[in-house]
Amino acid sequence: MALSAEDRLAVTELIALHGHLVDDGDLDRTAEVFTPDVVYDLSDFGQDLVTGLASLTEAALARGAANPVAHHITNVVVTEGSDGQVHARSKGLGVMADGSCGSVTYDDTVVRVDGGWRISYRKLSARRVPLGGLGQS
Numbered sequence: 001m002a003l004s005a006e007d008r009l010a011v012t013e014l015i016a017l018h019g020h021l022v023d024d025g026d027l028d029r030t031a032e033v034f035t036p037d038v039v040y041d042l043s044d045f046g047q048d049l050v051t052g053l054a055s056l057t058e059a060a061l062a063r064g065a066a067n068p069v070a071h072h073i074t075n076v077v078v079t080e081g082s083d084g085q086v087h088a089r090s091k092g093l094g095v096m097a098d099g100s101c102g103s104v105t106y107d108d109t110v111v112r113v114d115g116g117w118r119i120s121y122r123k124l125s126a127r128r129v130p131l132g133g134l135g136q137s
Contacts, residue, residue: 003080007117011110012076014117015090019071027057034119035111041123068094086110086117103127
């Protein structure tokens, strides 16, 4: 399957939509971004895998005020997998209520569904050191 320019744009907009929905508190619309059985991998933050839309919503609500007030997505790279899936890598900036911010890398597996594209797997990796650790002693 060759990805068209329209597919690439749709996947990029899908990734961007997540931040808008979460920041607006529209957690009831996460099915517009994720598959019903999504796996959300937060292991890099010492947390368990979150599986399914209901669990994802519960996890967000449990964090409450500890959630970022703003999610910003940038540097989206979309590639085709030989397995018919699409892989997307992007950078995320999270701004907290106190003004502090952090950076993550999102690694997504995106699948085509009847309604377009949805993320079936997302892994968040914290960016903690420059250059991926190169040159650090």
